Amino acid sequence: RIVFLNGSFLPIEEAKVPFMDRGFLFGDGVYEGIGVLDGQLIDNEAHLERLERSLAEVHIRNPYSRAEWTRLQEEIVRRNGMTEGFIYFQVTRGVAERDFFFPENAEPTVAMFTQAKAIADAPAARTGIAVVTVPDQRWGRRDIKSINLLAQVLAKQAAKEAGAQEAWLVEDGYVTEGGSSSGFIVTKKGSIVVRPLSNAILPGITRKSLLRLSEEAGIPLEERRFTVEEAYDAAEAFLTSASNFVLPIVSIDGRPVGDGKPGPITKRLRELYLSMARVPALA
Numbered sequence: 510r511i512v513f514l515n516g517s518f519l520p521i522e523e524a525k526v527p528f529m530d531r532g533f534l535f536g537d538g539v540y541e542g543i544g545v546l547d548g549q550l551i552d553n554e555a556h557l558e559r560l561e562r563s564l565a566e567v568h569i570r571n572p573y574s575r576a577e578w579t580r581l582q583e584e585i586v587r588r589n590g591m592t593e594g595f596i597y598f599q600v601t602r603g604v605a606e607r608d609f610f611f612p613e614n615a616e617p618t619v620a621m622f623t624q625a626k627a628i629a630d631a632p633a634a635r636t637g638i639a640v641v642t643v644p645d646q647r648w649g650r651r652d653i654k655s656i657n658l659l660a661q662v663l664a665k666q667a668a669k670e671a672g673a674q675e676a677w678l679v680e681d682g683y684v685t686e687g688g689s690s691s692g693f694i695v696t697k698k699g700s701i702v703v704r705p706l707s708n709a710i711l712p713g714i715t716r717k718s719l720l721r722l723s724e725e726a727g728i729p730l731e732e733r734r735f736t737v738e739e740a741y742d743a744a745e746a747f748l749t750s751a752s753n754f755v756l757p758i759v760s761i762d763g764r765p766v767g768d769g770k771p772g773p774i775t776k777r778l779r780e781l782y783l784s785m786a787r788v789p790a791l792a
């Protein structure tokens with residue numbers, strides 16, 4: 510397996526990050542994750558734009574232009590022979606003696622790896638998944654894709670121990686988002702409900718594409734917060750993320766959503782997303 514670290518592609522066993530890296534000591538960095546289907550990067554411009562924004566918000570210099578990032582991403586996909594899966598990349602503030610203040614002349618550490626994974630034919634897409642609700646214990650700038658994921662680690666582990674595959678994070682009675690996904694419900698009248706963007710959630714790139722596709726398909730959309738009770742009572746529920754596209758949610762806190770099977774609007778949106786992501790078949 511070949512990874513990228515600070516300018517070089519090398520076997521993962523040889524990729525070592527220094528002990529004093531601020532990513533390791535402080536979680537002082539940001540990351541991105543993007544989906545790959547048919548060997549193509551999905552929504553890459555939007556992911557690179559969000560990376561630029563995350564870096565600017567935490568005052569870390571962006572080491573590469575969009576064209577340079579894209580070249581590195583395409584090369585890591587090629588070197589690993591990956592046709593379907595996930596590219597993870599992160600930038601930390603670099604290596605310096607431990608001190609909270611920004612170091613004067615540290616170079617950002619850049620790391621990138623791939624994970625091969627079935628996205629289009631994932632079993633979870635056919636069966637749907639279970640979620641459980643967990644208090645949202647994260648910080649106040651969830652719009653920044655920070656590598657500090659301790660609250661998500663704890664929330665998702667609690668979900669796993671409860672027999673679910675994702676945690677829905679709850680603040681003031683309202684669902685913010687999933688531990689690593691954007692959360693949606695479909696009302697009994699057939700409109701999609703999704704929380705509006707703010708500092709309380711990550712601006713999901715898959716969420717953005719999904720909203721465009723649902724608008725084109727003429728599915729009504731309500732961009733507003735929804736409560737846990739509304740979610741229990743919804744006709745359908747689903748999540749979106751770069752590594753899952755659209756996944757049906759068939760139970761919330763052990764209660765079946767709708768009839769307990771993936772719903773028709775969710776299935777339709779997943780199909781629309783897949784056909785957008787797929788490279789047109791060669792004639």
Ligand code: PMP
Nearest residue numbers: 689690691711713714715750751
């Ligand atoms: N919210 C959170 C907290 C996430 O970690 C993720 C996945 N990175 C998402 C939403 C989904 O975002 P995207 O569609 O850009 O993967």
